[in-house]
Amino acid sequence: MLLIYCPYCEEERSELEFRNAGDAHIVRPANIAEISDEEFEEFFFLRQNPKGLFFERWRHIHGCGRFFNAARDTVSDRFYTTYKAGEPKPDVAAILNGEQDKGAAR
Amino acid sequence: MADLATATRNAALTTRGGFAEVVLTPAPAASRLSLRAGADALPGLSAALGVTLPTRPKTSALSGKRHALWLGPDEWLLIDEGEGDLMAAAASSGTLHSAVDVSHRNVAVIVSGPGAEVAINSGCPQDLSLAIFPIGACSRTILGKVEIVLLRIAEDTFRVECWRSFSPYVFGMLSEGAADAGH
Numbered sequence: 225m226l227l228i229y230c231p232y233c234e235e236e237r238s239e240l241e242f243r244n245a246g247d248a249h250i251v252r253p254a255n256i257a258e259i260s261d262e263e264f265e266e267f268f269f270l271r272q273n274p275k276g277l278f279f280e281r282w283r284h285i286h287g288c289g290r291f292f293n294a295a296r297d298t299v300s301d302r303f304y305t306t307y308k309a310g311e312p313k314p315d316v317a318a319i320l321n322g323e324q325d326k327g328a329a330r
Numbered sequence: 331m332a333d334l335a336t337a338t339r340n341a342a343l344t345t346r347g348g349f350a351e352v353v354l355t356p357a358p359a360a361s362r363l364s365l366r367a368g369a370d371a372l373p374g375l376s377a378a379l380g381v382t383l384p385t386r387p388k389t390s391a392l393s394g395k396r397h398a399l400w401l402g403p404d405e406w407l408l409i410d411e412g413e414g415d416l417m418a419a420a421a422s423s424g425t426l427h428s429a430v431d432v433s434h435r436n437v438a439v440i441v442s443g444p445g446a447e448v449a450i451n452s453g454c455p456q457d458l459s460l461a462i463f464p465i466g467a468c469s470r471t472i473l474g475k476v477e478i479v480l481l482r483i484a485e486d487t488f489r490v491e492c493w494r495s496f497s498p499y500v501f502g503m504l505s506e507g508a509a510d511a512g513h
């Protein structure tokens with residue numbers, strides 16, 4: 225069973241208590257009524273679905289109820305880190321370098 | 331060659347007569363409040379409710395017959411097993427908050443005995459060992475297919491709160507877990 229660290233509950237909990245909520249760090253345009261259909265399509269529908277490191281929202285729906293963000297590897301399902309909603313997106317290089325250091329230490 | 335495992339067959343009604351390791355008891359009626367509030371409202375609400383609203387995850391407070399359970403950073407479940415009027419107390423606090431009387435939405439099952447942890451863990455993924463989930467610890471979590479709120483009231487006793495329409499499922503699930511707890 226996958227364990228996910230909730231930054232609000234401050235401990236690892238079973239994946240059964242969580243729901244995935246799609247891409248993180250997507251900002252709704254402030255002038256949403258004025259943007260073109262193409263721009264709205266870009267904002268609302270189009271996603272990258274990358275292979276590897278991915279930033280996404282999760283909700284601890286059967287726990288504290290909070291939304292938070294996670295950096296996860298879409299191939300291995302491994303969670304690199306989780307952080308509270310509203311906190312800045314972690315640096316990709318720092319996450320991947322951290323992984324290399326861990327790999328070297330092993 | 332692999333050894334063959336042999337399943338033992340239980341009679342259909344073995345789980346209907348009670349268990350040596352676990353006792354399941356429907357909890358008496360209680361008043362309950364679903365409370366949402368920001369940090370600045372907590373001193374006023376705590377004073378009005380007569381119980382200090384906890385701010386650490388997975389903790390609860392008890393004052394007389396009144397429990398305050400941390401559910402999330404701005405969310406609590408108040409349970410009053412006495413005659414207190416939670417809605418009136420919250421309303422008198424003079425603070426900005428949201429309070430919903432959920433007394434009749436929830437029912438609770440008291441799970442007690444040396445097999446209580448095992449019975450709950452039959453459908454709940456949380457670590458219920460005493461060091462990780464001590465007396466007074468509480469959490470919203472899941473039991474099988476439904477959401478519950480779990481509160482440890484003694485070393486071998488838990489209060490399992492669930493929505494009332496889910497209670498036959500919860501009681502049945504706990505019964506199955508209790509039947510397994512002795513094995």
Ligand SMILES: [Zn+2]
Pocket residue numbers: 230231232233234284287288289290
């Ligand atoms: Zn949480």
